[in-house]
Amino acid sequence: MMNRxxxxxxxxxxxxxxxxxxxxxxxxxxxxxxNGTNLYKLSDLEKSVVKESLSDYSLNKVISNDALFSRNExxxxx
Numbered sequence: 243m244m245n246r247x248x249x250x251x252x253x254x255x256x257x258x259x260x261x262x263x264x265x266x267x268x269x270x271x272x273x274x275x276x277n278g279t280n281l282y283k284l285s286d287l288e289k290s291v292v293k294e295s296l297s298d299y300s301l302n303k304v305i306s307n308d309a310l311f312s313r314n315e316x317x318x319x320x
Contacts, residue, residue, distance in 0.1 A: 257269065
């Protein structure tokens with residue numbers, strides 16, 4: 243596993259060697275968001291879904307990941 247400096251140098255080399263503007267734009271947007279100044283703002287719908295999910299969780303209206311996958315497998319077999 244590479245350490246932080248090796249990872250940074252590897253990424254820099256790859257960025258310098260690419261001619262793909264779309265990839266560079268994408269990387270730039272990811273790295274710009276990572277500086278903490280551009281926080282993602284939830285839409286009203288997303289806020290509503292989060293609120294409903296928290297309510298379900300507090301009422302113990304949850305299902306385990308394994309149970310969900312099992313239920314979906316049975317549904318797909320129908």
